[in-house]
Amino acid sequence: xxxxxxxxxxxxxxxxxxxxxxxxxxxxxxxxxxxxxxxxxxxxxxxxxxxxxxxxxxxxxxxxxxxxxxxxxxxxxxxxxxxxxxxxxxxxxxxxxxxxxxxxxxxxxxxxxxxxxxxxxxxxxxxxxxxxxxxxxxxxxxxxxxxxxxxxxxxxxxxxxxxxxxxxxxxxxxxxxxxxxxxxxxxxxxxxxxxxxxxxxxxxxxxxxxxxxxxxxxxxxxxxxxxxxxxxxxxxxxxxxxxxxxxxxxxxxxxxxxxxxxxxxxxxxxxxxxxxxxxxxxxxxxxxxxxxxxxxxxxxxxxxxxxxxxxxxxxxxxxxxxxxxxxxxxxxxxxxxxxxxxxxxxxx
Ligand SMILES: [Zn+2]
Numbered sequence: 001x002x003x004x005x006x007x008x009x010x011x012x013x014x015x016x017x018x019x020x021x022x023x024x025x026x027x028x029x030x031x032x033x034x035x036x037x038x039x040x041x042x043x044x045x046x047x048x049x050x051x052x053x054x055x056x057x058x059x060x061x062x063x064x065x066x067x068x069x070x071x072x073x074x075x076x077x078x079x080x081x082x083x084x085x086x087x088x089x090x091x092x093x094x095x096x097x098x099x100x101x102x103x104x105x106x107x108x109x110x111x112x113x114x115x116x117x118x119x120x121x122x123x124x125x126x127x128x129x130x131x132x133x134x135x136x137x138x139x140x141x142x143x144x145x146x147x148x149x150x151x152x153x154x155x156x157x158x159x160x161x162x163x164x165x166x167x168x169x170x171x172x173x174x175x176x177x178x179x180x181x182x183x184x185x186x187x188x189x190x191x192x193x194x195x196x197x198x199x200x201x202x203x204x205x206x207x208x209x210x211x212x213x214x215x216x217x218x219x220x221x222x223x224x225x226x227x228x229x230x231x232x233x234x235x236x237x238x239x240x241x242x243x244x245x246x247x248x249x250x251x252x253x254x255x256x257x258x259x260x261x262x263x264x265x266x267x268x269x270x271x272x273x274x275x276x277x278x279x280x281x282x283x284x285x286x287x288x289x290x291x292x293x294x295x296x297x298x299x300x301x302x303x304x305x306x307x308x309x310x311x312x313x314x315x316x317x318x319x320x321x322x323x324x325x326x327x328x329x330x331x332x333x334x335x336x337x338x339x340x341x342x343x344x345x346x347x348x
Contacts, residue, residue, distance in 0.1 A: 177275015213244025
């Protein structure tokens with residue numbers, strides 16, 4: 001007997017509609033903290049997602065390739081705060097498109113005067129967005145739900161000198177349980193000295209290296225105070241400045257700091273569900289789970305595919321099994337910490 005398609009039709013349509021609606025549903029907010037060091041080529045763009053759906057964007061790379069595509073993939077539909085560390089285009093160029101498309105509650109800037117076309121366009125975009133406009137100053141805080149960023153820099157008055165724009169970068173310290181992040185913009189040694197004079201309380205699990213891993217940042221004294229387990233630099237492959245510089249990587253190697261870079265690893269995401277354990281997912285190299293002060297282990301990923309986690313957007317983009325056959329393509333740091341530096345040193 002032939003099925004009666006006329007009777008089944010409405011039911012089929014209803015089922016298809018249900019499926020479509022399910023597909024359009026917003027993904028659940030991360031159940032913990034995620035910090036995305038987004039690969040935008042030579043530039044900085046950092047997305048912080050909090051346990052209650054908080055979203056904070058710090059810098060946005062150049063206009064091209066821009067940070068907006070990453071925010072769309074991550075289904076970010078609002079930003080509680082947007083921070084510009086300083087006015088250079090490799091930090092703010094991509095934010096103009098973001099401000100046009102995504103509602104932003106607060107914009108925090110360093111407040112330095114800069115008259116490039118890109119920065120003027122950014123200021124216009126901030127005006128039009130209706131976001132609350134604030135200047136970040138040492139001693140203040142940026143709050144978004146359960147997230148609190150301590151502002152360690154810049155000072156009033158600003159530091160002076162030939163690299164003043166970099167040295168007055170907004171520097172933020174974020175703590176989530178026992179895990180902490182120090183995000184330094186393009187701060188160089190002068191800024192680091194000023195921060196060290198202000199506070200000795202700089203310890204951080206993860207250090208975003210200042211100025212794309214330049215030798216003029218991440219001084220020995222600063223590194224000794226921060227004592228990070230991990231460092232991330234943000235630089236474009238084959239960039240003309242030679243970032244990250246060999247001297248910076250050597251300083252990190254001496255302290256056994258694990259290094260990730262967006263040029264080698266693509267986007268790097270550090271996640272913690274409980275504020276104690278954390279994992280690192282990289283666009284090009286799979287995922288490594290960490291326990292506090294433990295050596296990272298690829299085995300952890302192999303034995304338990306649920307160690308660490310990523311958001312729905314990342315799963316679609318990054319997730320692939322870390323199999324033996326992948327080992328040839330995976331960066332060698334997955335096996336031995338020292339190898340990372342060997343390969344990085346060759347590119348600097
Ligand atoms: Zn920069």
